[in-house]
Amino acid sequence: MLEACDITLGYRHDESVLRGVSLRLAPGEWLGLSGASGSGKSTLGQVLAGHLAPRRGSLRLDGEALPRRGLHPVQWLPQVPVMAVNPRWRIGRVLNEAWSPSAAQRQRFGIDDAWLERYPHELSGGELQRVVVLRGLAPGVRYLIADEISSMLDAITQAALWQVLREEAEDRRLGVLVIGHDPALLQRLCQRRVRLEQGQLFASC
Amino acid sequence: MSGAAQAKTSRLVLRSNPRLGLALGALALLVALVALLIAQPTLAERATASDFQARLQAPVTDHWFGTDVLGRDLLARTLQGLTLSLWVGTAAALLGTLVALGLAALACLGPRADVAVGLLVDSVLGLPHLILLILIAFALGGGTQAVIIAVALTHWPSLTRVLRAELLQLRQADYVRLSRRFGKSRGYIIRHHLLPALLPHCLVGGLLLFPHAILHEATLTFLGFGLSPGQPAIGVLLAESLRYLSAGYWWLGVFPGLGLLLLVLAFDRLGNALRRLLPPREAQQ
Numbered sequence: 001m002l003e004a005c006d007i008t009l010g011y012r013h014d015e016s017v018l019r020g021v022s023l024r025l026a027p028g029e030w031l032g033l034s035g036a037s038g039s040g041k042s043t044l045g046q047v048l049a050g051h052l053a054p055r056r057g058s059l060r061l062d063g064e065a066l067p068r069r070g071l072h073p074v075q076w077l078p079q080v081p082v083m084a085v086n087p088r089w090r091i092g093r094v095l096n097e098a099w100s101p102s103a104a105q106r107q108r109f110g111i112d113d114a115w116l117e118r119y120p121h122e123l124s125g126g127e128l129q130r131v132v133v134l135r136g137l138a139p140g141v142r143y144l145i146a147d148e149i150s151s152m153l154d155a156i157t158q159a160a161l162w163q164v165l166r167e168e169a170e171d172r173r174l175g176v177l178v179i180g181h182d183p184a185l186l187q188r189l190c191q192r193r194v195r196l197e198q199g200q201l202f203a204s205c
Numbered sequence: 206m207s208g209a210a211q212a213k214t215s216r217l218v219l220r221s222n223p224r225l226g227l228a229l230g231a232l233a234l235l236v237a238l239v240a241l242l243i244a245q246p247t248l249a250e251r252a253t254a255s256d257f258q259a260r261l262q263a264p265v266t267d268h269w270f271g272t273d274v275l276g277r278d279l280l281a282r283t284l285q286g287l288t289l290s291l292w293v294g295t296a297a298a299l300l301g302t303l304v305a306l307g308l309a310a311l312a313c314l315g316p317r318a319d320v321a322v323g324l325l326v327d328s329v330l331g332l333p334h335l336i337l338l339i340l341i342a343f344a345l346g347g348g349t350q351a352v353i354i355a356v357a358l359t360h361w362p363s364l365t366r367v368l369r370a371e372l373l374q375l376r377q378a379d380y381v382r383l384s385r386r387f388g389k390s391r392g393y394i395i396r397h398h399l400l401p402a403l404l405p406h407c408l409v410g411g412l413l414l415f416p417h418a419i420l421h422e423a424t425l426t427f428l429g430f431g432l433s434p435g436q437p438a439i440g441v442l443l444a445e446s447l448r449y450l451s452a453g454y455w456w457l458g459v460f461p462g463l464g465l466l467l468l469v470l471a472f473d474r475l476g477n478a479l480r481r482l483l484p485p486r487e488a489q490q
Contacts, residue, residue, distance in 0.1 A: 051382050071388040083379040098387035
């Protein structure tokens with residue numbers, strides 16, 4: 001169980017984006033997080049993945065503090081894939097940075113072998129997003145923060161990406177926090193949904 | 206692909222990418238210059254051999270660049286001067302780049318270190334460049350070593366600013382933060398993400414520092430604070446030529462000056478071409 005307790009964080013001393021946010025994500029659970037732009041959804045996602053340190057509050061994984069070294073069990077999948085890859089690396093190297101996905105795994109995610117020799121700018125946003133998602137699924141990862149990962153994609157590519165991610169998450173009992181604006185998508189994907197407003201979480205219908 | 210097809214593709218690439226052609230041209234020029242400078246020791250004897258029968262001789266077949274007031278071959282002396290400039294420039298640019306890289310890394314350690322490095326950069330940039338250069342060279346007693354140190358110690362601030370900004374940006378880049386979360390060590394991130402991203406800046410910064418270093422070495426020597434008058438440095442040759450230019454002995458200043466200009470331009474062009482060619486995206490455009 002991933003637990004965030006009383007998380008408070010702001011980018012300025014006198015303002016807080018997150019005000020005492022508490023959240024629980026169980027293994028295998030899909031939790032939807034929505035909220036207006038600038039409400040702090042991505043900030044919360046990055047806190048959970050260890051990219052940002054909260055000003056107050058704590059994070060626990062199965063009752064223990066998250067590891068400071070080694071592979072982080074909570075991986076953040078960002079909205080803009082082009083920012084998440086080294087522009088000087090070829091796709092093969094990018095994909096193998098965290099682990100080495102097999103040819104079958106690459107095929108499941110629709111990653112063509114010909115892409116491996118290309119640079120990130122030679123792939124489309126959708127193609128690159130698939131690479132970033134597969135890279136984030138390293139063995140040892142137990143929770144995923146999917147931060148609007150399909151907002152840049154067309155409907156067909158979106159459906160394909162969520163389908164394959166769902167299968168992978170079910171196989172490995174991964175907990176997934178889906179951050180998004182689309183209520184229909186969140187309703188379809190997630191068993192439980194929450195809304196972030198004024199720095200606080202509310203249950204969503 | 207067959208050999209002929211490959212050659213055709215290479216020609217097409219060269220034709221369609223003028224910057225690549227420019228870089229290769231500058232590189233060819235440099236290779237020619239370096240080859241000439243390597244062959245220069247055979248001319249060293251001529252550079253010091255005086256022939257009073259051939260004093261102040263205009264360019265002729267025996268002496269392509271003419272002779273100086275002691276009848277020494279100016280071509281040999283110019284080449285010797287350029288060799289010296291090449292070494293001084295390389296050493297000073299390398300040292301300056303290392304200082305810039307070290308200070309940029311220091312600035313990234315924390316806010317206080319950042320402020321301290323920023324103040325240091327602003328202070329050095331605020332001081333008159335040439336005076337600082339003269340003071341350092343003078344304090345170190347002149348000579349090749351003093352010139353290298355003086356040029357290196359006055360040419361790091363601009364590059365430090367560039368590298369510091371780049372490093373701060375890189376540290377916060379999503380892919381670097383993600384790499385950390387993949388469990389990669391600090392050493393791995395420095396080796397695989399930060400240094401390869403900084404290398405083009407260092408390379409270009411160093412190459413663009415090179416012409417400055419050479420010109421300042423010549424300036425210092427010209428003003429009498431640099432290399433000793435016995436060494437055939439370009440600055441020494443230019444300073445000597447001043448006394449005879451008004452008498453019509455133009456070759457004494459023109460050839461060493463042109464040699465210096467050519468060397469500086471070659472490095473400047475090479476630096477600019479590399480700056481555009483190193484990022485994979487721009488290299489393919």
